[in-house]
């Protein structure tokens with residue numbers, strides 16, 4: 001009972017703040033303008049710069065499973081919006097087969113409460129800096145962000161003082177790919193080294209790895225692809241545009 005009450009309190013406060021954040025982002029100036037062409041089913045994808053665009057495949061008949069995120073209340077509002085943006089872009093790609101839902105995690109949440117949330121299947125998006133142990137060992141030593149999980153629950157650590165001027169939405173879209181079960185790829189969003197060009201949108205190879213991991217049909221998901229992409233082309237033709 002106590003656990004249920006704690007979660008209900010977190011959900012209540014988190015939802016209100018996130019709704020405010022989303023409402024603000026909808027009115028913010030964006031290099032992509034006000035085009036809501038890619039809004040559907042709780043998802044919203046930024047319009048990628050030409051020559052890329054998102055597919056717009058039919059909606060599934062039923063709703064899929066939910067992946068619950070708790071976003072650290074220590075993120076400044078702009079970074080929280082960037083994380084929500086990454087979540088909504090994946091929701092657009094996932095097309096209802098899987099859906100992220102985000103709540104705000106109050107900054108004074110105890111470790112016992114975080115452990116309980118994780119047992120319930122939640123992922124914690126935590127803001128740390130480069131002094132944090134996760135940022136000093138192994139592949140975390142030079143990372144912008146690190147995802148540690150077991151396929152059911154885990155942590156996405158954003159190493160705030162390493163992000164600099166990079167697009168946090170793109171960085172977090174890569175990490176959410178890991179949350180959804182994708183590994184690393186030789187190019188594109190899931191390449192192990194960040195590049196602004198590859199992180200501009202969720203490409204077909206990233207969507208394909210997640211479709212495989214989540215056991216959902218790739219052809220019913222969305223992804224970004226070069227304008228004029230011909231599905232009869234070699235599958236790797238799209239990837240060659242990435243460096």
Ligand SMILES: [Zn+2]
Pocket residue numbers: 174178184191192
């Ligand atoms: Zn990675």
